[in-house]
Amino acid sequence: MTSTTREDAAHTADAGQFAHWQRTFWTIASGQTVSIIGSSAVQFALIWWLASETASPLVMGAAGLVAFLPMALLSPVAGVVADRHERKRVCIAADMTNGLLAVLYAVVFLLVQPPVWSVLVILLLRGSISTFQQPAFQAMTPQYVPADGLVRANGWLQVIISASNILGPVAGAALYAAFPLWVVLLSDLVGAVFACSLMAVAHVPPLARPSAPAAAASASPAEPPQAGFLTQLREGVDVYRSDPALLLVLVVSMVCCVFFLPLSSFYPLMTSSYFALDAWHGSVVEMAFAIGMLVAATLFGSVVKVRRHLLVSLEGLLGIGVTCVVCGVIPPTATGWVVFAVVCGLMGAFGNVNNVPFTAYLQTTVAPERLGRAFSLMTIASAIAMPVGLAVAGPVAQAVGVAAWFLVSGVAMTVASLVGIVWLARIEHRHPAGPAPASGAPTPVAPDDDHAKRPARETTHETAR
Numbered sequence: 001m002t003s004t005t006r007e008d009a010a011h012t013a014d015a016g017q018f019a020h021w022q023r024t025f026w027t028i029a030s031g032q033t034v035s036i037i038g039s040s041a042v043q044f045a046l047i048w049w050l051a052s053e054t055a056s057p058l059v060m061g062a063a064g065l066v067a068f069l070p071m072a073l074l075s076p077v078a079g080v081v082a083d084r085h086e087r088k089r090v091c092i093a094a095d096m097t098n099g100l101l102a103v104l105y106a107v108v109f110l111l112v113q114p115p116v117w118s119v120l121v122i123l124l125l126r127g128s129i130s131t132f133q134q135p136a137f138q139a140m141t142p143q144y145v146p147a148d149g150l151v152r153a154n155g156w157l158q159v160i161i162s163a164s165n166i167l168g169p170v171a172g173a174a175l176y177a178a179f180p181l182w183v184v185l186l187s188d189l190v191g192a193v194f195a196c197s198l199m200a201v202a203h204v205p206p207l208a209r210p211s212a213p214a215a216a217a218s219a220s221p222a223e224p225p226q227a228g229f230l231t232q233l234r235e236g237v238d239v240y241r242s243d244p245a246l247l248l249v250l251v252v253s254m255v256c257c258v259f260f261l262p263l264s265s266f267y268p269l270m271t272s273s274y275f276a277l278d279a280w281h282g283s284v285v286e287m288a289f290a291i292g293m294l295v296a297a298t299l300f301g302s303v304v305k306v307r308r309h310l311l312v313s314l315e316g317l318l319g320i321g322v323t324c325v326v327c328g329v330i331p332p333t334a335t336g337w338v339v340f341a342v343v344c345g346l347m348g349a350f351g352n353v354n355n356v357p358f359t360a361y362l363q364t365t366v367a368p369e370r371l372g373r374a375f376s377l378m379t380i381a382s383a384i385a386m387p388v389g390l391a392v393a394g395p396v397a398q399a400v401g402v403a404a405w406f407l408v409s410g411v412a413m414t415v416a417s418l419v420g421i422v423w424l425a426r427i428e429h430r431h432p433a434g435p436a437p438a439s440g441a442p443t444p445v446a447p448d449d450d451h452a453k454r455p456a457r458e459t460t461h462e463t464a465r
Helices: 002-054 057-084 087-111 115-142 147-178 181-201 212-218 229-239 245-258 263-274 279-302 309-329 334-365 368-400 402-430
Strands: none
Touching: 002 087, 002 115, 002 147, 002 245, 002 309, 057 087, 057 115, 057 212, 057 368, 087 115, 115 147, 115 334, 115 368, 147 181, 147 212, 147 279, 147 334, 212 309, 229 245, 229 368, 245 309, 245 334, 245 368, 245 402, 263 279, 263 334, 263 368, 263 402, 279 334, 309 334, 334 368
16 A cells, blocks of 8 residues: 555545544534523523512522522532543433423413522522533533544534523523513423433443553552542542642632622623613623624634643633723723723633633543543632622622722733733743643643643644744
């Protein structure tokens, strides 16, 4: 066989592998699109019902709290579940359970007028179930997407999420205006059935777990080969402790979340109080943010190639900080509102500049059997940051104004990101090859001129910098 023939055969094999994982990806992603739109529509309708029935900031704050509380409390368990059990089944079970829960609550609405607290209970249960689905879905992606396709796949997923978050509330508002709430709730089951059906037929290779002899050899004398729950949880923490650069980015992200996450509650006040505009203008700002996320995710999914994942992730946080500073100094004029909407679009784009590379880094450097716990700990960090941020942001914004909190948040995030970027350079200088990969993770190649730790399967990536 000539060298040309061998190259053609290799090219054909690579093209076949590329087409195969893309078929699997889009089969699953198509179902998730419908499911996310249905869930977003139901979530919007429930929140709108609460607002119209109570008009109480206290109740709305409680609704936000019960949405984040399950992530803080259940993420450690969810990560272990994702690593112990077949992730595809965990995703299907969680999605269908949320759909059936919506149907049960629809029956309650059909028969009686439920109390307000029951909606909070439903939001709590929905958040608890989704907490199990998220790490399982993220950890499952590398099982059918090759390492050199993960940035692209995560970009596409963010496109889907961003587009669904735009369409979901629109669908929810239209359904809520046209039908009783119990009819709107049924859309969640429709989306769940569609998504679970496609995921069930999609071929996801089973997770390659360490063999029994290997597990026994790697276990300490005091530990049995089959680790218990606490041991598995500690192994998830060790993922970050063993990688100083990853731990640094997690800590910087958590600090930034303390300042950034409360801003989502202040967007309506920024439009209504600071700019003295109506709800339509507020919806344009929300849409601008989602469109920014959509554009950035599209670029990651089709054009942008990332080599230094953690550096790009920190640069995304820096971009968010700078845009928050700009929002905090814009004058309260009509032109100022236009600038505010545009800057919010840039802020949404920088959000995915932070998120997509970080997710791809985890998926390509963490051992597959620990990936669920690694993602769950990332979720815990965000869930803890939200109530801490609200406890600080509420009184400060009440005292000095919402725009001033945007400025304070932006300065804090900019400083934290710059410190993180400098510290990351020091870590990479001291450990140019990075820590030894965990068992089952891709093997890194020798470091290149930018001291980036890269799995061997990513050596064909072009730099986007």
